Amino acid sequence: MGDFGSDGSSSMSIVMYPWLAFGHMTAFLHLSNKLAEKGHEIVFLLPKKALDQVKPLNLYPNLITFHTISIPHVKGLPPGAETNSDIPFFLTHLLAVAMNQTRPEVETILRTNKPDLVFYDSADWIPEIARPVGAKTVCYNTVSAASIALTLVPAAEREIIDGKEMSAEELAKPPLGYPSSKVVLLAREAKTLSFVWRRHEGVGSFFDGKVTAMRNCDAIAIRTCRETEGKFCDYIESQYNRPVYLTGPVLPVDEPNKTSLEPRWADWLAKFKPGSVVFCAFGSQPVVEKIDQFQELCLGLEATGLPFLVAIKPPSGVSTVEEALPEGFQERVRGRGVVYGGWVQQPMILDHPSVGCFVSHCGFGSMWESLMSDCQMVLVPQHGEQILNARLMAEEMEVAVEVEREENGWFSRRSLEDAVKSVMGEGSEVGEKVRKNHDKWRCVLSDSGFADGYISKFEQNLTDLVKS
Numbered sequence: 001m002g003d004f005g006s007d008g009s010s011s012m013s014i015v016m017y018p019w020l021a022f023g024h025m026t027a028f029l030h031l032s033n034k035l036a037e038k039g040h041e042i043v044f045l046l047p048k049k050a051l052d053q054v055k056p057l058n059l060y061p062n063l064i065t066f067h068t069i070s071i072p073h074v075k076g077l078p079p080g081a082e083t084n085s086d087i088p089f090f091l092t093h094l095l096a097v098a099m100n101q102t103r104p105e106v107e108t109i110l111r112t113n114k115p116d117l118v119f120y121d122s123a124d125w126i127p128e129i130a131r132p133v134g135a136k137t138v139c140y141n142t143v144s145a146a147s148i149a150l151t152l153v154p155a156a157e158r159e160i161i162d163g164k165e166m167s168a169e170e171l172a173k174p175p176l177g178y179p180s181s182k183v184v185l186l187a188r189e190a191k192t193l194s195f196v197w198r199r200h201e202g203v204g205s206f207f208d209g210k211v212t213a214m215r216n217c218d219a220i221a222i223r224t225c226r227e228t229e230g231k232f233c234d235y236i237e238s239q240y241n242r243p244v245y246l247t248g249p250v251l252p253v254d255e256p257n258k259t260s261l262e263p264r265w266a267d268w269l270a271k272f273k274p275g276s277v278v279f280c281a282f283g284s285q286p287v288v289e290k291i292d293q294f295q296e297l298c299l300g301l302e303a304t305g306l307p308f309l310v311a312i313k314p315p316s317g318v319s320t321v322e323e324a325l326p327e328g329f330q331e332r333v334r335g336r337g338v339v340y341g342g343w344v345q346q347p348m349i350l351d352h353p354s355v356g357c358f359v360s361h362c363g364f365g366s367m368w369e370s371l372m373s374d375c376q377m378v379l380v381p382q383h384g385e386q387i388l389n390a391r392l393m394a395e396e397m398e399v400a401v402e403v404e405r406e407e408n409g410w411f412s413r414r415s416l417e418d419a420v421k422s423v424m425g426e427g428s429e430v431g432e433k434v435r436k437n438h439d440k441w442r443c444v445l446s447d448s449g450f451a452d453g454y455i456s457k458f459e460q461n462l463t464d465l466v467k468s
């Protein structure tokens, strides 16, 4: 590589400051590992509380240094809240206020480190403090290009009248030129998008923040690939008139000395036949907020008759998953079903030979992990972005089955049972179709040169950007 680093060296010095959500921090760290593998140095900013969980993912401790940031208390947030896991979804804007208040600390770090590049996604003020120290900025998006294209481009701007909430139909309307008729939302689903344009004191709207973040950076990066989302990436590029770099899926590779699956899950899973267990996980945030939906989920899995392991946060109003379980549930499923409220090693569980089906909320990280696994996939998306990821998987790629919902947007135990049986049942036509399509995509995505090709091209893009 050329001679371009601020200190004349050929390795780049990079600071990363992701949104205070585990889905984002882990995605930024996986990318840091790829860049460290190529010899670049990374200072990774994160809240103190996240350190223990994120640290084990660091494969290059000599090149990736964690720097903890103090997240101030903001009125309205629970005491000690530092990440999205500590708060319900509707308080997210207050976490954004807290993140904004870390600006002086981050500014000092940039002045001291003088990096070549700063990566961020949410903190839209990064370009203002990075430019004076000579750093180039990359707005790295860890969500699907489709979800950005549908709501977070200049053409998706909405006129908000007197703070009035928009109707579901208005919310569902794709922006002019949006490139898909399949990856869209029904009116009732679009209600979950109302947070995008809602204004909050001190931070404006989510839309304003994201559009500012993408308008002011030197380059936009997205954790996706052309094969799955090319048309959405082109649309984003045309909307922002900024280069869009793709990193590919950036999944952690199997390291020879990686930690193994916790014995309690390894031992439990080993009791079942290959491919027979249903694993269900809903990401790092509490997503199933209503206790009744939480119970339908448990009852639906019970009704499949298959062994199952659920990793999920408790719904609103209770502090443990045990309190939310349906009456008599634990006794009925003892020996074949577990609902666990803590953190599990999801990629390793998906890799376990006994696991044959993944019931997922379709967060973008989980979507990539499930595509790379050989599990059958059932999708139970909860929010706008996850619903769009689910459409991409079920309608465009046809690799998964999305659970059917009633008019009020709820799913029933029956629809979950049906969806799982449709992919797990022997001789099921739908099951065969999605398995075949999934196999094809897994072959493409896991080809040895595929991910590496994306990362090499991405590194070249960054090199050119720093030199420019």
Ligand SMILES: O=c1ccn([C@@H]2O[C@H](COP(=O)(O)OP(=O)(O)O[C@H]3OC[C@@H](O)[C@H](O)[C@H]3O)[C@@H](O)[C@H]2O)c(=O)[nH]1
Residues within 6 Å of the ligand: 021, 022, 023, 024, 026, 142, 143, 144, 281, 282, 283, 284, 285, 311, 342, 343, 344, 345, 346, 347, 362, 363, 364, 365, 366, 367, 369, 385, 386
């Ligand atoms: O118990 C757990 C839960 C989650 N995880 C990991 O945490 C990550 C969760 O990320 P997901 O993107 O799937 O889901 P989250 O809901 O946490 O993320 C959220 O922010 C990032 C966006 O890309 C997601 O679409 C959004 O839902 C996955 O890599 C998953 O393997 C665990 O390893 N164990």
Ligand SMILES: [O-]c1cc(O)cc2[o+]c(-c3ccc(O)cc3)c(O[C@@H]3O[C@H](CO)[C@@H](O)[C@H](O)[C@H]3O)cc12
Residues within 6 Å of the ligand: 021, 023, 084, 089, 092, 121, 122, 140, 141, 142, 143, 146, 147, 148, 150, 151, 152, 193, 206, 210, 383, 384, 385, 386
């Ligand atoms: O729900 C969403 C619907 C949609 O069309 C787009 C997004 O985009 C993002 C996003 C996040 C980060 C980026 O760099 C770009 C876009 C969404 O992010 C999620 O937002 C939640 C609310 O703020 C937050 O809690 C969660 O951690 C984010 O992953 C959501 C949508």
